[in-house]
Amino acid sequence: MQQKIDSGLVLRLRKDDIPAYEELFNxxxxxxxxxxxxxxxSHSIAEEIVQDAFLKIWEKRKEIKxxxxxxxxxxxxxxxxxxxxxxxxxxxEKYKQLFAEEFLLLQDDEAEKVxxxxxxxxxxxIIDKLPERRRExxxxxxxxxxxxSEIADKLNISSKTVKNxxxxxxxxxxxxxxxxxxxxxxxxxxxxVK
Numbered sequence: 001m002q003q004k005i006d007s008g009l010v011l012r013l014r015k016d017d018i019p020a021y022e023e024l025f026n027x028x029x030x031x032x033x034x035x036x037x038x039x040x041x042s043h044s045i046a047e048e049i050v051q052d053a054f055l056k057i058w059e060k061r062k063e064i065k066x067x068x069x070x071x072x073x074x075x076x077x078x079x080x081x082x083x084x085x086x087x088x089x090x091x092x093e094k095y096k097q098l099f100a101e102e103f104l105l106l107q108d109d110e111a112e113k114v115x116x117x118x119x120x121x122x123x124x125x126i127i128d129k130l131p132e133r134r135r136e137x138x139x140x141x142x143x144x145x146x147x148x149s150e151i152a153d154k155l156n157i158s159s160k161t162v163k164n165x166x167x168x169x170x171x172x173x174x175x176x177x178x179x180x181x182x183x184x185x186x187x188x189x190x191x192x193v194k
Contacts, residue, residue: 010064127169137151
């Protein structure tokens with residue numbers, strides 16, 4: 001019965017029927033959220049994954065086959081998004097660790113005592129001071145490793161705006177680190193300035 005209802009909704013969805021899309025969202029979003037949160041543990045990231053999964057459904061609506069299980073298709077997309085999240089997190093941690101070690105090798109004895117976690121905490125505090133949109137662009141660009149054009153598309157703004165906002169963010173962070181006379185400046189360049 002569920003498969004039959006889903007098939008009917010998918011047929012409508014393929015014709016750009018927004019109420020059908022909303023109905024599929026209402027039927028599955030809660031289950032997807034619990035599925036994603038079971039893996040990730042984070043409420044906000046699980047919600048983002050659900051939103052991304054349904055965004056993909058809308059983008060691929062013409063390709064979805066009504067005769068196949070929509071539920072399986074949707075959960076496969078969600079599982080792949082969860083996996084992508086963990087791969088990105090793992091890559092980011094390796095990246096940070098590599099350059100933290102490099103940073104400590106470059107510094108004198110006193111700076112070697114600086115704890116990596118404290119540096120990252122300091123950088124996070126400074127990043128949190130950025131205006132909301134600038135902070136969002138900076139995180140997409142430097143932490144999520146999105147290109148300028150990908151950020152522009154995601155936020156529906158021009159590439160020039162993205163470049164300007166990234167430049168202003170880097171300038172602000174550099175100045176804040178200088179104020180603190182913190183050796184984390186070197187780590188900042190390694191981690192965030194490309």
